[in-house]
Amino acid sequence: MKILVCISHVPDTTSKINFTDGDTKFDTNGVQFVINPNDEFGLTRAMWFKEKQGASVTIVNVGGPETEPTLRKALAIGADEAIRINATPTDGFFVAKELAKVVSEGNYDLVIAGRESIDYNGGMVPGMLATFTDANFVNMCIGLEIEGTSATAIREIDGGKETISTNLPLVVGCQKGIVEEKDLRIPNMRGIMMARKKQLTVLEPSTSESHTKIASFEKPAAKGAVKLVDKDNLDELISLLHNEAKVI
Amino acid sequence: MSILIYTESEGGKLKKTAFELASYASAIATQQGSSVTAVAINANDAEELGNYGVHKVLTVSDDSLNNFSAKKYASIIQQTAEKESASLVIVGSGSNDKFLAPILSAKLNAALVPNVVELPESISPLKVKRTAFTNKAFAMTEVDTEKAIIALSKNSFGLKENSTAVTSESFSPSIPEDASSVTSTDKVSGKVAIADAEIVVSGGRGLKGPENWNLIENLAEVLGAATACSKPVSDMGWRPHSEHVGQTGKPVASNLYIAVGISGAIQHLAGVNSSKVKVVINNDADAPFFKAADYGIVGDAFEVVPKLTEKLKEFKANNA
Numbered sequence: 381m382k383i384l385v386c387i388s389h390v391p392d393t394t395s396k397i398n399f400t401d402g403d404t405k406f407d408t409n410g411v412q413f414v415i416n417p418n419d420e421f422g423l424t425r426a427m428w429f430k431e432k433q434g435a436s437v438t439i440v441n442v443g444g445p446e447t448e449p450t451l452r453k454a455l456a457i458g459a460d461e462a463i464r465i466n467a468t469p470t471d472g473f474f475v476a477k478e479l480a481k482v483v484s485e486g487n488y489d490l491v492i493a494g495r496e497s498i499d500y501n502g503g504m505v506p507g508m509l510a511t512f513t514d515a516n517f518v519n520m521c522i523g524l525e526i527e528g529t530s531a532t533a534i535r536e537i538d539g540g541k542e543t544i545s546t547n548l549p550l551v552v553g554c555q556k557g558i559v560e561e562k563d564l565r566i567p568n569m570r571g572i573m574m575a576r577k578k579q580l581t582v583l584e585p586s587t588s589e590s591h592t593k594i595a596s597f598e599k600p601a602a603k604g605a606v607k608l609v610d611k612d613n614l615d616e617l618i619s620l621l622h623n624e625a626k627v628i
Numbered sequence: 629m630s631i632l633i634y635t636e637s638e639g640g641k642l643k644k645t646a647f648e649l650a651s652y653a654s655a656i657a658t659q660q661g662s663s664v665t666a667v668a669i670n671a672n673d674a675e676e677l678g679n680y681g682v683h684k685v686l687t688v689s690d691d692s693l694n695n696f697s698a699k700k701y702a703s704i705i706q707q708t709a710e711k712e713s714a715s716l717v718i719v720g721s722g723s724n725d726k727f728l729a730p731i732l733s734a735k736l737n738a739a740l741v742p743n744v745v746e747l748p749e750s751i752s753p754l755k756v757k758r759t760a761f762t763n764k765a766f767a768m769t770e771v772d773t774e775k776a777i778i779a780l781s782k783n784s785f786g787l788k789e790n791s792t793a794v795t796s797e798s799f800s801p802s803i804p805e806d807a808s809s810v811t812s813t814d815k816v817s818g819k820v821a822i823a824d825a826e827i828v829v830s831g832g833r834g835l836k837g838p839e840n841w842n843l844i845e846n847l848a849e850v851l852g853a854a855t856a857c858s859k860p861v862s863d864m865g866w867r868p869h870s871e872h873v874g875q876t877g878k879p880v881a882s883n884l885y886i887a888v889g890i891s892g893a894i895q896h897l898a899g900v901n902s903s904k905v906k907v908v909i910n911n912d913a914d915a916p917f918f919k920a921a922d923y924g925i926v927g928d929a930f931e932v933v934p935k936l937t938e939k940l941k942e943f944k945a946n947n948a
């Protein structure tokens with residue numbers, strides 16, 4: 381089985397989010413970048429396929445040279461080789477188009493991507509990629525088994541989960557559950573040494589087409605003072621939570 | 629410009645989000661002097677969309693669509709979008725919407741703008757605000773394609789009634805094969821995990837003892853919330869360690885965090901501060917948590933919480 385794992389290179393969850401150039405660019409100053417958490421779960425699942433059923437695991441990123449340390453980390457966790465499409469992506473559509481080319485040329489049976497990146501939160505790359513490559517697709521995947529060319533996937537739905545029976549070629553948008561937090565692997569010294577020697581192929585992009593651009597960024601307004609509600613007027617609290625805060 | 633909305637239903641009934649999408653689309657249509665068409669699959673009450681500004685409903689009824697299929701549903705929406713020459717398609721943000729939207733985007737060659745939280749700033753070119761960096765920022769997104777899909781974030785616009793003469797038409801699309809099929813569905817009705825919860829109800833030492841935790845559990849149940857506690861509460865064995873939240877416990881980043889009888893020590897706040905909205909219930913008006921909260925009630929938890937639970941039950945029944 382040939383597996384491709386899509387790796388998005390994203391700011392660490394604890395990063396301070398700031399913008400530069402008149403609020404048009406994300407300020408990477410002092411920001412630590414990591415493998416997108418959803419992709420890390422996916423990569424670990426790919427390693428299990430490799431170890432238990434036999435598979436080759438290629439990782440891919442669409443991004444500039446600055447994403448290479450993230451790719452090397454994924455190689456140190458155990459992926460066999462890496463591909464980087466040398467471009468600064470502008471949106472999920474562009475990324476999906478570039479990935480589709482890699483998938484078609486490499487004849488991958490299974491593509492594991494994350495449900496969503498924690499930077500732009502698009503949640504669109506895996507579904508677009510599946511459609512462009514005519515593969516089956518399961519989103520919000522929290523469990524995956526493959527036998528021959530048949531796949532059984534578990535998908536999180538609103539208020540529960542469902543089991544889906546499908547076939548390869550398959551693209552999944554995965555999240556925690558496909559493996560658990562405790563299953564994640566920290567690269568060891570040997571892995572890091574070996575990763576240095578693994579193939580990292582850099583390809584030039586084949587399109588410059590994108591669907592959207594970000595005109596400007598904005599940060600949420602600072603938190604105001606607490607609104608006190610009288611203990612005998614709980615309807616007001618419910619109304620505030622419903623209409624103003626929109627959380628119930 | 630014609631606007632199409634995909635209104636999701638469950639068990640033959642439209643979901644609440646369907647009416648929010650209708651309200652949102654109707655506000656755009658009013659600005660633009662255009663109309664809103666809805667496509668509903670296996671919904672028996674689609675005419676109700678007329679109460680929220682929808683002019684026309686295309687109803688699709690087919691037993692083979694009882695189980696959700698992203699591929700089939702996306703194809704049906706695509707066919708209705710083409711039939712109606714819709715340049716703007718609006719979908720929601722539920723797990724099924726998130727499954728079908730990227731497929732629809734690829735099929736229609738329409739830009740997908742996810743996590744939208746406001747009405748568009750302009751329509752041509754389409755400019756609309758969405759969240760980014762996991763709610764730490766907003767991004768004003770500009771669309772370069774002729775057609776676009778907006779995926780509206782839940783509860784970002786709300787319901788706006790707007791009674792409209794609605795016509796209903798049944799539509800028989802061609803339904804594609806899907807090699808994927810749902811073999812079983814499992815809706816959990818038990819406990820919600822803290823990490824997954826939209827709402828977390830948390831109790832502190834102010835609750836006096838483990839025998840009083842039904843207060844927390846009942847409130848959590850009406851809200852579909854997870855239960856949590858402060859560190860001393862778990863240290864004393866009132867609650868399991870898995871419920872301990874804060875700097876040395878689990879982090880909480882829910883939409884709503886309700887703290888009952890928790891003082892708001894810095895180590896506690898560090899772990900729960902990234903929740904979007906925080907409500908505190910405490911009988912001491914000087915408790916530090918009031919400085920970190922959005923809404924507060926100064927009162928005795930033993931009096932306030934059962935009342936709040938009852939009122940929320942009524943609210944839920946009326947807003948299901």
Ligand SMILES: Cc1cc2nc3c(=O)[nH]c(=O)nc-3n(C[C@H](O)[C@H](O)[C@H](O)COP(=O)(O)OP(=O)(O)OC[C@H]3O[C@@H](n4cnc5c(N)ncnc54)[C@H](O)[C@@H]3O)c2cc1C
Nearest residue numbers: 386441442470471472493494496497500501502503504505
């Ligand atoms: C310097 C720089 C600047 C950028 N500026 C922007 C910008 O202004 N606007 C913008 O939208 N994007 C920008 N990006 C790209 C951004 O990081 C995402 O790759 C892209 O936007 C897709 O994000 P999404 O949230 O739609 O992905 P989602 O659809 O949420 O991602 C889901 C999954 O798809 C896969 N995936 C996503 N992106 C990639 C990728 N690049 N390579 C490989 N797999 C991937 C991962 O498995 C991920 O978990 C920039 C990237 C870089 C390096």
Ligand SMILES: Cc1cc2nc3c(=O)[nH]c(=O)nc-3n(C[C@H](O)[C@H](O)[C@H](O)COP(=O)(O)OP(=O)(O)OC[C@H]3O[C@@H](n4cnc5c(N)ncnc54)[C@H](O)[C@@H]3O)c2cc1C
Nearest residue numbers: 832833834858859874875876889890891893895911912929
């Ligand atoms: C290194 C370190 C790490 C720590 N990590 C954590 C952590 O991860 N999480 C954590 O929670 N704590 C942590 N703590 C402990 C923290 O400092 C506080 O001691 C703890 O959060 C207090 O818990 P509490 O709010 O439940 O209790 P208290 O501080 O005793 O507060 C109880 C509150 O209940 C109110 N109350 C009393 N009766 C009623 C009533 N009838 N109705 C309504 N309100 C009432 C009181 O006014 C009071 O505000 C840590 C401490 C240290 C030193």
